[in-house]
Amino acid sequence: MTNPIDALLAEKGVLLADGATGTNLFGMGLASGEAPELWNEDAPEKIVALHQNFVDAGADIILTNSFGGTRHRLKLHNAQDRVFELNRKAAEIARSVADNAGRKVIVAGSVGPTGELLQPLGALTYDDAVAAFKEQIEGLKAGGAEIAWIETMSAPEEAKAAAEAAIAIGLPYTYTFSFDTAGRSMMGLAPKHVHGVADGLSQPAVAVGANCGVGASDILASLLDMTEANPDAKVIVKGNCGIPEFRGTEIHYSGTPELMSDYVRLAVDAGAKIIGGCCGTSFEHLAAMRKSLDAHQRQARPTVEAIVERIGPLRNKTADQSGAVQGGEGRRRRRA
Template sequence: MSKLEEHLAEKGILLADGATGTTLFDMGLQSGDAPELWNVDEPDKIRAMHKGFLDAGADIILTNTFGGNKHRLKLSNDAHRVRELNAAGVDRAREAAAETGREVLIGGSVGPTGELFQPLGALTYEEAVEAFSEQMEALVEAGVDVLWVETMSAAEEMKAASEAAKDKGVPLILTASFDTAGRTMMGLPPKGLNDLRAEFSCTPVAIGSNCGVGASDLLAAILEITEADPEAIVVAKGNCGIPQISGKDLIYSGTPDLMADYARLAVDAGARIIGGCCGTSASHLAAMRGALDSHEKTDRPSVEDVIERIGPLVSPPNKAAESGESPRRNRRRG
């Protein structure tokens, strides 16, 4: 078994980390700057970010490499630094983990290219595989325990990432963002992720959902995924409550107590790897750690139960608006 599967067999439920982007913005990262540059330019801050999540009890931390492919890095004229920045991201995570005195899993974060595939855009399938392979090779060579592909939207891009992960020697986790009326931006429903897995060149050891909109919406997606395949190892990495605009700032409504309840509901819904995405700080994660340590799995919740305890759905499936537009995907995790 891989280290990930060994940890799951031993602990049953694993706690993943919180929001990279939110934490780094709080440390001074400016909007529009590439966070991956901080792996080299601000190593102490990246280690401090990881340390906060580790001190909160995370079993898995993700590298600061979400936008570490050449298509994203070209926006800052750093496409030639893919291997350097990804390797440095793994090094910073390993350095922080070494200080804990316990075994921690390092997930190599791989986000979307930010490009649209042909015929909607210019990116070819082969170019996507090439870009993902370049990043993944750097992550694996630097010593990640798992390749963690996240915030995916398009089936073609998920297939390209899975092909790139084939024969890399570490397990693959793949999560999608169901942020558009209960589907991904490109129209994939949560249950479709289970069906799509059979078409992947490298079968993920775990699938699930991250980011999106509110925590309730994410839990609704998890319920659909686990209903379609109760035996799947499922990841839930939801945003900290609901995003709200306050002046120039984006504030997330979730309190530590709310995120603790979210973690309990995620367990009851069938998730086995649980963490936080945008807005989730170390203090939120500590509350989630406490909830997971004290919670015994109980009856499977309904969507109505989730709404009652966590809050309303931000993007209900039955209110989907038909749109022919396919916006360029420039989102960042956290």
């Protein structure tokens, strides 16, 4: 399996991934509860604009509009029989933008959680999860995705099932967890243990890390744990744009371009190799992040205290302040 990330890292040192899918599509008219994946066929020009704006802002990696592209998610919209075509179209749209960028832009096939509980907590078997992810990743590969970008995971076994599916289809893969519950994933995974999730599979991950979660400070604290646990690993951090705040019925994010620029500098200093934005991260934010990344020379590794001083307080405990989280497993609908 070819690995586009290593090749581009060798050239650039640190890569910039794109920003929010959901937030920006909502700004283009996506209705609450509507499946973004359906826009791959119903409004492809808007998905083209999403990717083009991120490429214009300087993204080295763009994620396909396929986060909820498994049969389990699509059945909520009576589209479970369209998995292959919707994912293929998602990758084809992103591929068309990347191919016209005039520079190397990696097309990563976004693979989010199924929304189902795996046994013994729920009815979904590990083998059925692998099959569902294979179905999705087959479409992504057919459309031109170069890597399976497994993201916003909570349960290690589900992430491993998606990784096994990527290997079976013949795509290299990355995976990221959302450490949004007292510094851990909702199913209790600590950031320092993220490196072992795919142990036992025939191919290792190209990169691992964190996305979404709560605020930028919290994900940087998780990053410190991940890079301390394995300083040689290629670690991804794709944090939310500041803190989500309700204003009436709408969610706004507190992060300014200046804050996200400082987040990039801190992420580089903490050892991240791939840095992007998640919920709330606009094209303007990403352009500021690109400028910050290009100008920054790596400095001393920050402490949690330094992160808090520069970009604001933690919203949660850190993982070493909390025990393993027990209880049911929740799912984010998508990257917002």
